[in-house]
Every structure is written in C-alpha cells, then in structure tokens.
Amino acid sequence: MKKNIYSKGLLLAVILLYFTSCNNLEEIGLEIQGDNLIVSTHFTDTVTIKTSVTLVDSLITNNKILIGNLNDDKFGKTSTSSYLHLRLDTLDFLEDADAIFDSAEVFFAYTLVSGQENTSQTINLFELTKGFEDSLYYQTSNLDFDANILGSSEINPSLDTVDIFTIRADGYGEKIFNYIKNFDDLNNPDKVDETFKGLRVAPNPDDEGYALKISLPSSQSPSIPTYVRLYYRTPDSETVKTKTLFFNRSFFNAKLDLSSNSDLAGLEFGESIPTNQLKNEGYFIGGTGLTLKIEFPYLDQLKGDDVEFFGINRAQLSFDPIEGSISNYGSPSQFLSFIVLSENGEFNYSRRLLDESAITEGADGKRITVSEVIGNETPIKNVGYNSSAGTYPMAEMTSYIQEVIEGSRKNTGFYLDLNPFTNENVNRLLISDPEHPGESQLHLRIFYSTL
Template identity: 25%
Template sequence: MNSAVRRLFFFFFSFAALTACEDPKDIGLELQDENLIGTEFTDTLTIETGTVFQGDSIPSFRSQPPLLGQYIDPVLGKVRASTITEVTLNGTSLNFGTGARADSLVLTLDYSFKYADTLKAMQVNVHRVTGTFDERTSYFTTTPFAYNSDPVGSKTFLPRIDTETVNGATTKTTRLLKIKLSNELANEFMAQSGLAGLADQAGFKNFFKGLALTVPEDENASIVGLTLSSTNSNLALHYTTADGTARQHNFLLGTDNYFTQLTSDRTGTAVEALQSSGNYAPASETGGDSYVQAGTQLLSRIDFPYLDKLKDLPGNLIINRAELIIPVKAASSSNNLSRPPQLVLYETNSANQFLRDIAGTVRAVQQDGVNPLAASFPALVTSSRKNGIDYYTMNVTSYLQGVMMGMKSNNGLMLGAVTSASNSDRTVTIRPELRPYRAIVTNNEANPVRLLIYYSKLQ
C-alpha cells in the first residue's frame, strides 16, 4: 500500500470514528454554544503547510510608519529599511536678513516603533536626494530612488521609548534622534535667503529635493518606525543675524512625499531558495516550520488536501462551525522579534497568487455569517494561549461552507500580516503590514495545525 493510499485510508477511518483526539473544550476555543448541541465533531483532517514568497509589490507611499534600520533575524536573515522623504519649506519668501550667518543645520527625528535588538546602538546616515518624486509614479518598497552616496550627516544612537502611566493615562517619551548636517549644506541653505530657492515650495524642491535616511550595509541592530509628522520632527536651520541675535527656522517633515524602501537577504536560511514570486518550500523540508514575515512577503500556506472528501460522506453534510488552530513557536517572540498583531487568510491558487474579485480586491476568508463570495469583510486572525503554547485561531465557517456548496475551490489559503481599518459602512479595508513582524508556524506530530469542524448530517 503506497503512502497516498495509506493517508486516504487513515482519513476515512478517522472520520468514520467521528472521535477527535481531543475534546474541543480542551483546546482553548469558545466553541460550545447552544447552536452546536447535537452536532458531530472532528479535528483529524490532514493539513499541509509551507512557506511562500509572494512577490507582489507592496505600496509604501506615505505608509505609516516610515521605517529605518537593519537587523539580522537568526531564522529569516537580514531585513533592511530606508526612508526617502521630501522636506517642506514652512513659509514663503524666506529672508534671514543681510549679514546673517548659518550656525548649524540639524535634523531631528521622532519615532514611535522599534523592532529587534534595541539594546544595540544603530548608526543613521543622512544623504541628499538627487531624484525627484513624480505624481505619475507609484512607489513601492522595491522602488529605487537616486541620492548622493556620501552622507551629509551621521549619528549613532540607541532607540528608546519610555512609557509612563499616571492615573490610568499612559504617555510615551522618545529619545529623539538629532543629527547635525554638514556646514557646507547649512551654508547652501543660508545662501538661498531672499532667492528663488526659499521663495515657495516649488522653488525649494528645485533647490533641495529631499533626504534619504539609511544605515550602513553591515548594520545589525534594529528598525525604528519614524513619526515624520510629529511636532518634534524637523530640519532646523540655526543662524545668527547681523546684530548677533540667535534664531532658527524649522523646515517640516511628513507633510509632503515620502516612502519606505524595504529589502531582505535570506542567504543561509531554511528559505534561502525562495527568490521568485510563487516559490514554495513545504514545511516537511524546513523542520515542520513555515514562516510569516511582514514587509518581505513571506506567507505561510495552508492546504486541506482531503477536504472535498467530506462530500462523499452519506447524507447531506452541513458545516455548523469550523475553527482553524495554528500553533506558533515560542521562538517567534525571542530576540524582540514579536509576532504580527493582525493577520488574514488570503485565498490563493496552485501558483501561489492572490485571488482577486472583479474589482481587483484581494480575496481573504470572510467573517462568520458573511457571503463566502464577498471581499469587503475579511476576518482577522486572533492570538490565544493554552498550556504554555501560543496559537493563532480563526473562524473559517464561511469559507468551508463556500467550499462544500461548490461556491469556492479548495485551492488553499495563505496566512499573511496586515493592517486593517474599519469603515463607516462596517466593511474592513486591509493592506500589507510593512513593519517586519514575523511568526514561526509549527505543524508536526506534537503540535499540528488543526481544523475543528462541527457538522450535522441530513439523511
């Protein structure tokens, strides 16, 4: 008897028994309600997992937060982020007065997010941009942008965000990053006083196209999420007037164009071979693990190869409720490499592409009770913990009902990190998460991915 036949025989034997290996109440799910009384239960379906590189471009124009830094994940390799930003004049017809002299030009950056080893100092380099933003161009994490290779300023700093709670109100205080730029650039700014370069925003962009914020190629520290629109973030020209008065003018950040560049290098990792869009590594080849990493388009694929066999059972089978249980390795939270706070299950095909509706919206598993063919009510995966084991859980009733009724094909799902926004009409908008959260999904004999199904049969 070959392995495929043995698996199929095991499937029918397990299902005929209709006795799950665990009582659902022991799994940490809130599935017991009056609507499930008298239904039957199984969690013995075979589930296959693996890692996909989904190479669709990720839009990052004005995405929040713009990212900066680099670290080396011991499991998934190097992740690098840079930010390209324009600067806003903050005024018109700027004139600092005859005889004024530049003292310094200082870039101050606020941030609200840090990821990876924030106990290591990181070096930030500031470059002068030579490229120009084009309103006809879409900007993605992979979009190149020209800037001078020699930095006009550099600073090593230790990211720090202090949290204080007083009378139930929590406030965060950031150790601001201040970088003194070159005296030559400060003098260039001062030389434009009263001229076209400081007359209006168009003239200013022609004179000074913006900043590229980068880190050295060999950096291994952390990534921070910048808050360019913070009142603390600016480019300040400090100068002294002819009569000796010290003054400054703040050029603004975050009000014009900016975007994040994000790259990864998986050399030497278990998923090194995932280089082209659609490449797949089964968990059986990566120690039973599969991976989700935001920003780099690594997703965990989940397949139910024998799900259609449910239709072969005697009588008409009705899915009352279905829950997907996805164990997550504890290592996902080590080294300050925390898991994505929000995920969805995308619908896919054999080529590991995102499925889309007629309007081009990416299809994801919908909330319970929603038409399986809808695309505007994606369900968010939630985190839970039981007996020291972390899980992702998701109600997939709508999806399974769609498959059983022939409304959907059983082509598999892909677990990916997202950010979400609820709209006034109760629809939910999702977009790929850029912050490089990652999770390690396990699917082995000790901790398998499971599909809990409550069903009824009409004879």
C-alpha cells in the same frame, strides 16, 4: 418539494441551535429525526492542510518608515531603509533677506518595533537624486541617491529617554536655506522638486540589532517631532531663529538575505518551499514578503457524495508560534490578516479575507467574504497576538470555508500577511505545520451539519 423545504429548514434550525449552545465538543453530535430525515452535527480537526513558505514582491509600504537591520541564523538578515519627500507648501520666504544660516538638524520620532533595544546602529542620511514619481511603492522599491553621507547619528534605544534622534545635516540645510532666500518662485512645485527630491535614511550595512518605526505628524498627532529644522539669525541680532520643514510622503524598502539558512537560501520572489522540507516549520517576516501559504487541498471532499444538504456551523483556523521561538527571535507580528489568492492562484494585495461579523448579509442571505478594494474603513479580518498568553486567537472563517466546500469559491488558499494599515515591523514568526512534533500545530477546526 415539501420534503426539500422541510429539510432546508431543519438544517438551518440545527445550525442556529449550534450557535446558541455551548461549544463543548462532547455535546456536539446531535441527531434530530423526523419524516425519515436525520440531521447530524459533526466536528473535525483533521482536514489536510498544505503549507509552504513563499516570497512575494508586492507588499505596499506607502507612508511607512522603517530603519534598521536584524540578523540571526534562522531567518537570515533583514535590512530596512526609508525614503522621505519634503513637503512643498512649507517653503516660504524668510522675513529678512539678509538672514545668516547657522545649522540644520533632521529630527526623527521613533518606536522600537523589532529586535533588542540595548544595541547600537549608526543611521545615515543621503540626498535623493530621483524623486517620488509613482503613486505606489513596495518593499522592493528604491530611489536613486547620492552616496555622499549628509550626516550620521549612532542610536542606542536603551540609552534614549525621549525616543527621538537627530542627524546634523548642515550642508543639506544650507542648500534649503539659500534656496528659500534667493529663489523667487517657491510656489511652483515642479521647480522645487527639481532641487529637493527627498532623503534616504539607512543604517550602516554592517550594523544590526533592531528596526525602528518612524512616525510622521498627522491631523490626529500634529506635534510628532519628525521634520527638518533650520537655524539662522539676522545680522543685527545673535538670537537664533528656526524654520521647520515637514515631510509628506514616505515608503520603506526591506531587503532579505537568507543565505545563512541552508533550507531557505536561494529562494526567489514567486517561489515556494513546502514546510515538510523545512523541518515542518513555517516562516513569516513582517514587511519583507516572506510569508506562509496555507491551502486545504481536499476540503471540497469533506461534504461527501451521499449528503443531501451540508452546512458549516463554524470554521476556525488555529496557529501559534512554535514553543521557545519567541525567546530566540522576539515577539511576532502584532496583527496578521489573510490575502486570498485569485481563481488563477495569483497574488492580489486587495483580496483580503474580511471580518464576517462586521458585514451584513445581502439579499441572497450571504456575506461578502473577500474584499476587492482596500480602504481605511474596510473590515479586514485580523488576528492579534496576545503577548501575555503567547498565542494568536483562532481565526473565524466560516463563510469562506462554506463557499469553498459548496464550490462557489475556488480552493486556491491564502497567504498570511500584515494588516496594511496598522503594521510597520519586520517581526519574525515561526509556525508549526500539522506534522510538527510540538504542541502548537496548525489546525482547521470545522463544526458542520448534514442531512
């Protein structure tokens, strides 16, 4: 018993020593001997990694707005459209019952998030015939709409100095105007929703070149100009007055056409293709569900049979865009996180790898490594793309790897995904698997101690 206590203490001391020493690989290999015990530290980056491109269908897109089409031979065509709900509490009576309608515009404040700014797309506005009835919407969600176009606008971001575009929508605006003038029960949300179910914003199907993120006003940024504005005047005046109506709900839909890539053509939701069948390339498109599944099939064998104690000092996952891919397909997604699969290998949006440094140890000396509930304050593990270096930092996942090796967590792997709170894009990322001939292969680096 005393030997076991001493062994555990000695192993802990070595692990602590590792964290307080430098990371020079030539200095790793320390051996401490006492009472016939030998503690050794080791390094490996040859752990087998199994990767496959997977298409998942449960990415929540609530309160996000993307509009535009991107297309290339490698990733296929991505088409995004968005749905917006009019905020009900901004409907009120006009101060003059004889007011005369003049015109209406819908304003959109945007940011170019994917593609080339020196291209043009025509953005169209449609009225919904089915309202927002669910609490969650996904990248595959749609709402019924009237195919008649309310208004259109041709957008070329390189020619726009204010990052705002407008769509003239007089017919829709007059409908709202007359409703406000003549309806005497504006405070009944159900009746208002029966008339105004919302709007769909979408590019012409044949246009391509970029995707735009639309921003809505918030408590932090109340002046963001995304709204419906009505223009009217009174009979005794030529002065034009305005009434502004805001949106309070939204989501985007992303459609993926992979037919131009013979290796990916026909991939259905829930299916995977090993990267060794894809020229050792892993694909990721933000917001679409096309992602990379990463598994370590033999990780639990790293410990071996004759080791009394085994401890992970540090585990880091390293991956970068394939060299030259950024110039061809644009900047990759800014922030990536990791969705850990359940014990049954099932996808659950909330099961994200957490930032270990932001979570305190429990009474048992362990940290929570995977979330079960996602909120704005949840410390999700992110890897942020460094555009100047053209790389992602190594993802620290020490406790997670330790759990897999010791058997307290099933070795089911995880998906790369966008951070659910900070990312709104359809950026494209091409990753080398471990067998790719390039210099940026996917690796798992593990520093560990045994005795």
